[in-house]
Amino acid sequence: MACKPDSNNPPAKTYPPPTPYQWVQKPFFPPPVIRSDNALTVEGIELGRHLFYDTQLSGDGTQSCASCHNQALAFTDNGRRFSTGITGAIGTKNSMALFNLTWSSRFFWDGRVATLRQQVLLPIEDPIEMHDNLPNVVNKLKNSALYPDMFGKAFGDEEINAERMAKALEQFILSITSTDSKFDRYRINPVLNPLTASEQRGFDLFMREFSPAGSNRPKGADCFHCHGTHLFTVNNFTNNGLDANPATGFQIVTGNPLDRGKFKTPSLRNVALTAPYMHDGRFSTLEEVIDHYNSGLQASPTIDINLKSTGVGLGLTAQDKADLLAFLHTLSDTVYTNNPAYANPFR
């Protein structure tokens, strides 16, 4: 049993307690959401980073988490619509960006997992992803030169088990933040770091509500209802009008038909790096996404009430679309994509 000390083993080596991780609080971001039974530590995060990049976690030693989550692309899968597992099997969902997940409380596109701790072990056993089994992976780690000491430093003794793997991976993922885009610098000091005129118009469109034709109010693209706040997601599950006959989505979690077609609203930070788009990667460019919201919304019984332009369109001009696109590009954060703290430790 994983949790009982084995009496045949020599007395366990003990380690000093791990070092608490100092969270850097950035302006306009909420405080981190603490997982009280898995406080972030320097050693725990470092172990998680090693596991994230270690191909030993897959059945044939060829794949790690990073194979489908590439830091240079906000931890998405290299422009692929669907990810390919070690056996060549192809999934049905687009890989997801990884950052600012401390402020997220449900994971995967359909929200079917409630904690990162549960989430992180799933790819290892998924036959169309890394296709291994946990006892086997635990054994590989126990026999490595590296890991017993790293687990000791992170957890106080050298015991290696699936729960500790999950906690370390959770710590690493929770530590990944993206807070240094052009937009952030503008928010902190708009005089020193202004947006261009086009970006500013795009921002205004993004933040302004829809105005029906004939209204005397300025035009708005109404994105902020779901992609609002400094996180660029309000952390909800919504149906953004992709299909007249929507896929299951969040209904898989709640069993409620009113949740059909609802998916996790992704943060739009770094969105210029994460093509293709939507849970099924159906759009290959941001231009296509903007066209979807402008004129392609499909009405269905669960389409979000705030997509008020359904049927009539947002009425964006070519210039409006270019401005919106320019604004979305200000959300890319190269400090995060180049941050050595998130990079492959084996290179």
Added chain:
Amino acid sequence: MKKMYALFILLLVVLSACKEKSTPAPDPDPQPVRNGVYLRMEHLFQGSPLSYGSVAWPTINNNIGVNNLTYYLSGFEFQKQDGSWEKVGAYAMFTAHEKSTDTVYLGTLPNGTYQAVRFFLGVDSVANHADPALWPNDHPLGLMRAAPMHWSWNAGYIFMKLEGRYRTANPLLDGFFSFHIGRDDLITSYQLNGLQVEGGANKQYLKMKFDVAPFFNTPHAHVLSDTSFFTHSAFGDPIANILHGNMGNLISIQP
């Protein structure tokens, strides 16, 4: 994947057999352990409990259904029998579509009998324009709870959000409505008299009801149509002004 998931649950069960698992999500509901005043709000439509998803409630010319009712109450003060006011200053967020009856802790009052309460439907202008990221994550004005109730870089918080559907002549073409009332000048003041609240070291429950029906017709009739189904309280938007005129008639004391 499903099979693997089941396997994983099994693993979790095995693991948790020897290690206590904690529940990380903080419960926003106050445990009735502290002394002080609790506000218990019941949500109704013309006196009947609100139900969600169906399009059954009659308004001026339409039947409507409610999908989302969320609002803030703030700035609570209680009046003593000598006429003076005691502040309890709590911010309360009610999400009626999640809990039709909701109890929120307001705070403590000094000894004495209190005969009236006043408060705002909305958020005072100082808090309204403060950075929402500065509140703790479990605070009703903090981004983690208020994200759907905050206009990002616009005018602050949505004071009251009412969203739903309305029936048109052709039921296949049911419309939807989305009313987001906010903005400093659209705050609504309430004063409710005839209370019997005792201050001091005890627990007091103040029972109120929030009835949605007057929002559509008392005193101003608001007819739902293709051109009147939403407002985000932009300056100059007449719909927000009309509905704001009805917002003083929603909340009352429960006998």
